[in-house]
Amino acid sequence: MRLCVFALKLRSVFHPLNTSTHYDVAIIGAGMSGLAAGIRLAHFGKKVCIFERHNAVGGLNGFYSLGGRKYDVGLHAMTNFVRPGVKGTPLTKLLRQLRIDRDEFALCEQKQSRVAFGPNGETSLRFTNDFAVFESEVARQFPAQIDGFRALVQVIRTHDEVALDTGYQSAREIVRRHLSDPLLEDMIFCPVMYYGSANEHDMDFSQFVIMFKALFFEGFARPFDGVRVILRVLVDKYRQAGGERRMKCGVARIVAQNGRAATLVLDDGTEVTADHVISSAGAAETQRLIESPITHPQSQITTGHPVGRLSYAETITVLDRQPAALGWGDDTIIFFNDSERFTYARSETQVDTRSGVICFPNNFDYGPDRQLAEGWFRCTCLASHALWADLPEEQYRADKAARYAEIQRSARRFLPPVDDATLTAATVATDMFTPRTITKFTGHLGGAIYGSPQKIRDGRTALSNLYLCGTDQGFLGITGAMLSGISMANLHVLAAK
């Protein structure tokens, strides 16, 4: 009898009796985009379930615990920060659409950031959340370019970057119409590409405009407790709206019938059905889930949709004091490049340390008496997925240690000097992720941080009731991913005729 009750209890834990097998909408992935889409749909009364393969929410921007310490997966900064009262920007749109009060995110602004180019960062452009600072820095460092820069800024201001139907236009070409100094050109492209380009060397002008506005017109901010604050708000909203969530429950296959996603087969073999399916897994990744894939005249996803070529490695160093106390100043983010030209392309070696991004999460303005308990020093560089993916475990660990040192050495050239002994003594913990880590935890093929270079702006796929959201729909970053989930839920489900 006892056993029986126990078994029943177990059963209801693993197969809660109230979960049914048909939904209005099934969402693949509990990253930023899937959660945002879920909130919209649940709020308007749809029966929604999010299926997530991992045991944690957040995807490319989650968090994890290691040695009793909480780490953010990716978060450097949330882009698109605007102060209260500024309207019509991506941040205010998403807050409204998700019915989130901006105080819930409790965003704290960056102090200052810079782009540092040259073997030791000889040319530097500072910027803050006040665009005038960036403009005056350009005027000071590049007096001959400032008129062109202002003309470019005017073009950016008036460009309609969210139109879903504009074709590809080379951003490099348009920028060169206004700027003749390749150094300034590269110094603008470096941050824009690192924070939001799935394309090598060049990018689509609309995506350039989205990122330029997100970084320079708007700006950087972070909740004191990092990305988990944002995720907690999203998960709470979703639950309050009545959304269902199944964790450690990936979608293994999508069974197609008559041009529709008829059934989802979950990793454990159970089957569910849904009127609509929204996938944040990526274009090629979603295509692969479809059993007997077919092509659809309206879909831009072909079999063999290109997988992204760009991936990153990141080192995380935890310090026993604030970075400023080591003499590193109070820069929030530093984008660096040591070479004559900035190369944004798949790395030929495990990591490409010629350029990168340094982030000091301590250097946001958390208010007078508040500071993160420990110091954090994060460095990102381009990395090759292929050269990490198949290493035997032992080699992988050894290479990680070697590349960790290489990345850190490279980045430190752009910071005030601190001797090795002092840094080692101040270091209390380290971690590092590689392109392999990204694929392992998010399923993105090739460790592609920003997904495929070929975006599907309208989200349509080969199947008429299956849509993409997130990375491969095309809005990138935390803010972009949330907006992507919102707009796909609106377009294909809520406003659908």
Place this chain on the structure above:
Amino acid sequence: MTKEECKQVVLDIIADIAPDEDLTNIKPDVRLRDQMELDSMDFLDIVMELRKQHGIEVPEADYPQLASLDSCAEYLTPKFIALGK
């Protein structure tokens, strides 16, 4: 329901959707769009909140009827009355 009450219903919905807008001096005869930052996503939400909160359907062809508070009241009040509200 009176037209004034109907305007209040619409204002309550806007306050819910756009809590960052100041609604104290909204002129009923001026287009809502000209008095505050409301984009097409926000209008979609007004329509959907009307359905969710009050069971009122607004077909897409009628969206222009929601331009100002006055036109909302003209258009929506009979719908509320028809539902016995």
